[in-house]
Amino acid sequence: MTTAETPSLKSYCLDVAERAHRASRQLSTLSTEIKNRWLLQSADALLQHEAEIQKTNTLDLQAAAGFGLTDAEVDRLRLTSDRIAAIAKGLREIAALPDPIGQVIEGFRRPNGLQIIKRRVPLGVVFFIYESRPNVTADAAAICVKSGNAVILRGGKEAAHSSAAIVEILNKTAAEVGLPADAVQLVSTADRDAVGHFLEMHELIDVTIPRGGESLIRRVASEATMPVIKHYDGNCHVYVDRDANLDQAVEIAVNSKCHRMGVCNACESLLVHRDVADAFLPQIAAALAQHDVEIVGDPQTCQRVPAASAATEADWSTEYLGPKISVRVVDDLESAIEHINRYGSHHTDAIVTKDLAASERFTDAIDSAAVMVNASTRFNDGGEFGLGAEIGISTDKFHARGPCGLTELTSYKYVVNGQGQVRS
Structure with missing residues (x-):
């Protein structure tokens, strides 16, 4: 040749x-x-x-x-x-x-x-x-x-x-x-x-x-x-709602982040409703520590997780592709939606909740190629969707979106x- x-x-x-x-x-x-x-x-x-x-x-x-x-x-x-x-x-x-x-x-x-x-x-x-x-x-x-x-x-x-x-x-x-x-x-x-x-x-x-x-x-x-x-970066989020099953939320967040850290559908940012922050953040911090994941967070997160470092503004929009995650406590569902649409890359975002109305509002309002309800972000994949191997996950809206x-x-x-x- x-x-x-x-x-x-x-x-x-x-x-x-x-x-x-x-x-x-x-x-x-x-x-x-x-x-x-x-x-x-x-x-x-x-x-x-x-x-x-x-x-x-x-x-x-x-x-x-x-x-x-x-x-x-x-x-x-x-x-x-x-x-x-x-x-x-x-x-x-x-x-x-x-x-x-x-x-x-x-x-x-x-x-x-x-x-x-x-x-x-x-x-x-x-x-x-x-x-x-x-x-x-x-x-x-x-x-x-x-x-x-x-x-x-x-x-x-x-x-x-x-x-x-x-x-x-x-x-x-x-x-x-x-x-x-x-x-x-x-x-x-x-x-x-x-x-x-x-x-x-x-x-x-x-x-x-x-x-x-x-x-x-x-x-x-x-x-x-x-x-x-185009296949832009994957700054993917998991939002833990006030009505989430917290054990399920831990499992989903850990799988989303740690199943494979160097891929575009791995979770890079975790949002937690303030009503469950006291109960959930120590659990998820302990679970992520088993995978040597560094946590950077807002002041409310750092108060509840002593090992966490203060997040910078840049952290909220960063795709780490490694053992690091940003964590923020949010006041409500609308705050989570606003955060994701502002800082996310429109790739894959998930909500963990038992509230049907909250899940429907989340899926309607999040402007991403794939929106998950009570499932890991790692499922945004051609094979997992039954499409066979994919050539990429598009964050465009023309000509194709998603896997x-x-x-x-x-x-x-x-x-x-x-x-x-x-x-x-």
Whole structure:
């Protein structure tokens, strides 16, 4: 493959985009059978080559210190046997999902006899930029191909060896089953200028999806000449209402924060109604201490939790992605709603309550992609929603919001059937 060492980086990027564009034309009419065969055989191949994948992953883990990765980021980079098995399981789950391409969204007949059909079609070519999570390489490839799209993968340099090993297996399987050769391409250069070149190619690339730090997403949003589905940070909240089951609230808050701290749907801020603060805060402080989570809080929290430090204004809007959480005591439900809508990132927010009216008010008023009632924020996930592996969780309102599964990577067209009608 051409690399960035050739005379022109832009020429390399153009070649990748052109090949993806050609592959997308073939994919748009490819049978569900071939796509599913590729997914299932790829799942088997990933398990068969587990040792090789882990060997390449070791190279990435050894280089992690040089990239200044945090413990949480290194954890996201690591491919254990269980995680490779989970990747394979994800591919099989996507194969089992209905193929969205060709689905009739709606159909009707006009008084003049014209039959109008609204049919689902692929977006075309997806340029996907993502962070150091090699499992995302397989997830994104699978979900794009199943939805009839070619994908250009620009993974983080921290996972370069792992991602390359995974894509090599996917491409080998593609050749065996008759999938277009360039349906899945991994950008082979770490040169940051390559991203800028791809973002100029709106005639060849239909949509860009950046998944990473806020600076990357803002850069892509400002430079892209094609639509962007944005995945901003996940400053997620759990609000413990006055009518909450406190034991349940502890379990939900701990799971939301500690199940995996380095992910976008982890809880970063905890709000507690003043009427239950005396009872709840010591409980949750003790539970979080077992996971070595640092608490920063408002004065009312610090009075009740001696180990807590004073929160700054910046803490309320910070995505920690690690063992730290901000905690605030609020006067009522409306104060919690105001706080979340002001400081949150519109990603995932939860209420714990036995009061139906409070839960309905919360779900109506919180402006987020997913709002949970008596459930962990960690459930905002394509797999947990039954969508299969997701390509990201969009905090946008156009074109998709929340977990982006198969249907979120499609558009539609109208097919009109007539019997010789002409317009008068």
